[in-house]
Every structure is written in C-alpha cells, then in structure tokens.
Amino acid sequence: MDEEDQLGHFRQQFHIPSHNSQEYIYFTGNSLGLQPKTTREFLETELKAWEDLAVEGHFEGSNPWFHYHKFTKELLARLVGAEPGEVVSMNNLTGNLHLLMVSFYRPTKERFKIIAEAGAFPSDQYMLETQIQYHGLDPSEALIELKPRPGSHTLETSDITTAIADAGPELALVMLSGVQYYSGQFFDIPTITQAGHDVGAIVGFDLAHAAGNVPLNLHDDGVDFATWCSYKYLNSGPGGVSGIFVHDRHGNNPHLPRFGGWWGHDESQRFKMEKGFIPMQGADGWQLSNVNVLSTAAHWAALEVHDMAGMENLRAKSIFLTGYLEFILNQINNNDFEVITPTDPEQRGCQLSLLFNTRGKEVFEELTAQGVVVDWREPNVIRLAPVPLYNSYSDVYQFGKLLEKALAKEAS
Ligand SMILES: *Cc1c(COP(=O)(O)O)cnc(C)c1O
Numbered sequence: 001m002d003e004e005d006q007l008g009h010f011r012q013q014f015h016i017p018s019h020n021s022q023e024y025i026y027f028t029g030n031s032l033g034l035q036p037k038t039t040r041e042f043l044e045t046e047l048k049a050w051e052d053l054a055v056e057g058h059f060e061g062s063n064p065w066f067h068y069h070k071f072t073k074e075l076l077a078r079l080v081g082a083e084p085g086e087v088v089s090m091n092n093l094t095g096n097l098h099l100l101m102v103s104f105y106r107p108t109k110e111r112f113k114i115i116a117e118a119g120a121f122p123s124d125q126y127m128l129e130t131q132i133q134y135h136g137l138d139p140s141e142a143l144i145e146l147k148p149r150p151g152s153h154t155l156e157t158s159d160i161t162t163a164i165a166d167a168g169p170e171l172a173l174v175m176l177s178g179v180q181y182y183s184g185q186f187f188d189i190p191t192i193t194q195a196g197h198d199v200g201a202i203v204g205f206d207l208a209h210a211a212g213n214v215p216l217n218l219h220d221d222g223v224d225f226a227t228w229c230s231y232k233y234l235n236s237g238p239g240g241v242s243g244i245f246v247h248d249r250h251g252n253n254p255h256l257p258r259f260g261g262w263w264g265h266d267e268s269q270r271f272k273m274e275k276g277f278i279p280m281q282g283a284d285g286w287q288l289s290n291v292n293v294l295s296t297a298a299h300w301a302a303l304e305v306h307d308m309a310g311m312e313n314l315r316a317k318s319i320f321l322t323g324y325l326e327f328i329l330n331q332i333n334n335n336d337f338e339v340i341t342p343t344d345p346e347q348r349g350c351q352l353s354l355l356f357n358t359r360g361k362e363v364f365e366e367l368t369a370q371g372v373v374v375d376w377r378e379p380n381v382i383r384l385a386p387v388p389l390y391n392s393y394s395d396v397y398q399f400g401k402l403l404e405k406a407l408a409k410e411a412s
Contacts, residue, residue: 001324001393007317010309013037014235014390019371025395025402026373029387030181030209030351033235033302042301046293068291069263069284075303079311080207080226081217082245085282089230089299090263090291093208093242094123096227099286100244101131103258104202104225105173111200112137114173115163117155118145121181124206128175153340153355154185154347161195171201178210178226182377184341184351186214190221197222208232211243212306213349215315218245225250233387234306236299241292244283251282261288309389317388318350324393325352325386328400334407336363340381351385353377359410366406372399 002008014034016023026034049061058065069088077084090096105114112135116128132142146155146163164174174196179186189205196203204225210216212233218226226245230236250256260277262270264287267280279285306314322345329339329352337354356363360380367374367382375383386396
C-alpha cells in the first residue's frame with residue numbers, strides 16, 4: 001500500500017521528529033500537526049521583509065501585510081467548502097467562538113436554549129457557560145447537553161435531530177463539534193444543520209478536529225458559522241492562527257450585531273480613522289486586528305501543502321489508513337481496551353480512540369518509551385490519529401507490533 005500510495009511522497013515534505021535516530025511513529029497530528037519543510041521559508045520571507053522594509057512592508061514587498069489575510073482565502077475556501085468571501089484566518093479558536101457568539105447567540109425570552117454535546121472540549125464548555133451567564137441566563141436552564149445512549153460512546157444522528165425538534169421554538173443555537181475530540185465521531189453536518197433550521201435555530205460548528213481531516217461543504221450545507229484552529233490537522237504551528245466561516249447570507253448583512261475592530265472596517269476607509277463602523281462584506285467584517293503575519297505565514301505554507309494533496313485524496317487515503325489501523329487493532333486479542341470511535345468510516349475522521357478498562361496509562365507509557373507518540377486523555381483513553389498527509393501504512397503496522405508488545409509486557 002505504501003508503494004502504491006499517490007500521497008506517499010508528501011511525508012518527505014514534513015519534519016518527522018526522531019528518537020534514538022529512529023523516526024517516531026507520530027499519531028498525534030490531531031493535537032499538533034507536524035511542521036512542513038516550507039514553513040521556515042515562508043517565515044523567513046516575512047522576517048526579511050520586516051528587516052528590509054520595516055513599516056513599509058505593509059504595502060510593499062512580495063506579500064504586503066495589509067492584504068496578508070487574503071493570501072490564504074482561496075486555500076481555506078477549498079478546504080472547508082466555502083466561497084472565498086465566507087472565510088478568513090484570524091485570532092485564536094476560543095476567541096473566535098466568543099466573537100461569533102456575539103452575532104449568532106441572540107437569546108430572547110422565548111428562544112434562548114443551546115444544544116451542545118456533553119463532554120465537549122473544555123474550552124467550548126467554558127465558552128458556552130460564560131456566554132450564557134453573560135446574557136444573564138442560567139446554564140443549567142439554557143444548555144441542553146446531548147449524551148450518548150447508555151452503553152454507547154457516540155451520539156445517534158436521530159437522537160440529535162430529535163433533541164433539536166423537541167427544543168423547537170425555545171432553541172436559539174445548535175453548537176456542536178464537527179469531529180468530536182474525544183470519541184472521534186464525525187457528526188452529520190448537513191442533517192443537523194437542516195434540523196436546526198427547521199425549528200428556526202442557528203447552527204454553528206467547532207471544526208477544530210474536522211478542518212483538514214474530513215471533507216467539508218459548509219456553504220452548501222447551509223451552516224451558519226464555524227471556526228477551527230490551524231495547529232492540529234492543518235500543521236500551522238503551536239497556537240497558530242484560527243479561521244472562521246460565516247455563511248454569505250449573514251456575512252453580507254451589515255445589521256448583524258458584532259464586536260468591531262479596524263480590520264473589520266471597510267478597507268477603503270480604514271486609514272481615514274473616522275467614526276462609524278462600516279463592516280467589510282463577508283467573514284472579513286468580523287476581523288478585529290491587523291494580521292498576525294508570522295503565524296499566518298506558517299499557516300499559508302501548510303495550506304499550500306494541503307491544497308497540493310487535495311482534501312478528497314487525503315480523505316480517500318485516510319479511510320484506508322484508519323481502516324487498516326482498525327483491522328490491526330481487531331487482530332490484537334485483548335480484554336484491555338475497546339475502540340469507541342464509530343466503525344462506519346463516514347462517521348469518523350482519521351482518529352480512533354481506545355477506551356481502556358485497566359492499565360491504559362501503563363500501556364501509554366510503554367508505547368511512549370518505544371518511540372510512539374500518541375496521546376492520553378483522562379480518564380482512560382488513548383487517541384491515535386494516523387494522518388494521511390505524512391503517516392504511512394508501515395507506521396500503522398509497526399504501531400500494531402509495539403502495542404501488542406506493550407500489552408503483553410503489562411500483562412506479565
Ligand atoms: C483544540 C481545541 C480547542 C482549543 O482552543 P484554542 O482556543 O485554540 O486554544 C478548542 N475546542 C476544540 C473542540 C478543540 O479541539
């Protein structure tokens with residue numbers, strides 16, 4: 001499979017960290033994606049522009065910083081299935097969630113509830129809790145958290161749409177992740193979006209684990225808004241710049257409330273320094289500050305690599321690669337763990353999550369000692385993310401051998 005892999009050569013475009021002069025088996029691209037070899041060049045271009053041009057770099061040089069957020073637009077749009085005007089890279093993920101809530105969570109006396117998944121990523125939980133309180137409401141009344149059925153670790157789409165229908169006219173917002181960080185479940189975005197719209201609610205997604213991992217069609221699916229981070233599957237470096245999507249039916253509505261800043265203000269008037277906020281059309285109208293050029297340079301480098309590979313091709317490989325990992329895990333007879341990620345490839349991205357009954361931490365530590373980089377999520381999950389951009393079928397095979405050994409060692 002590695003020999004026939006059309007994407008196999010992309011591995012050479014990344015720095016693969018090594019351990020005792022052997023490359024790590026790196027299955028943590030869901031937490032921090034590896035560094036493309038072109039990243040340094042992109043950063044150096046902007047460091048050089050700063051060195052040579054200083055403030056003139058805003059309008060001169062090969063990539064004037066005034067326009068810098070525009071250079072990633074087409075790439076982002078293709079990646080998430082949007083029109084270029086519907087996306088922009090800016091800020092960080094949690095900050096963007098809060099900003100988008102200003103526009104898209106507008107509770108009234110009748111319509112104030114939010115549907116989210118129970119056990120959402122902590123930052124999202126804190127965001128929802130504090131947003132609800134900010135509106136003077138009580139999270140225990142306003143927040144509906146969807147839990148898996150007893151004995152299950154993932155949500156049924158029909159349970160999500162039923163909960164939406166049940167909340168009906170009280171429902172202001174559906175705010176879910178695209179791919180759940182813990183279970184690896186890929187939610188049915190079009191069906192959920194339609195169900196939300198059927199009851200008059202807004203539907204937004206946190207795509208931290210979806211962007212660059214699974215194909216997305218945000219525009220056609222009619223999603224109202226979304227945001228993601230770039231340092232996981234998008235390989236743009238620690239704390240890298242986030243991105244937002246605002247559907248053009250909202251993006252071109254200047255009356256939608258929002259928190260303004262000069263970079264969201266009409267760019268032709270920006271330097272007139274006048275009173276009166278006139279938002280840019282599209283997602284750009286949500287920008288606050290001038291571009292984080294260095295972070296965006298790293299993002300641009302990585303997006304070009306993704307674009308060359310193509311999300312459709314990555315997805316096709318990902319289904320095989322994760323399918324192979326699943327096959328190997330099934331070969332390993334054990335009573336220690338179960339895979340809690342859906343078995344249907346359409347309902348997952350590249351990640352598989354292993355829930356351990358016992359000894360999980362010991363197995364994790366043994367794998368780490370053997371040069372495998374996976375991650376541990378309290379209380380008892382190991383997450384494995386074979387990333388189609390740089391992981392190989394051999395990585396998966398070697399991992400299986402090492403896991404088998406680690407399990408045997410812990411049993412003895
Ligand atoms: C990784 C992740 C975050 C992290 O948020 P930052 O603001 O980028 O630190 C938030 N939400 C989800 C769902 C995540 O997976």
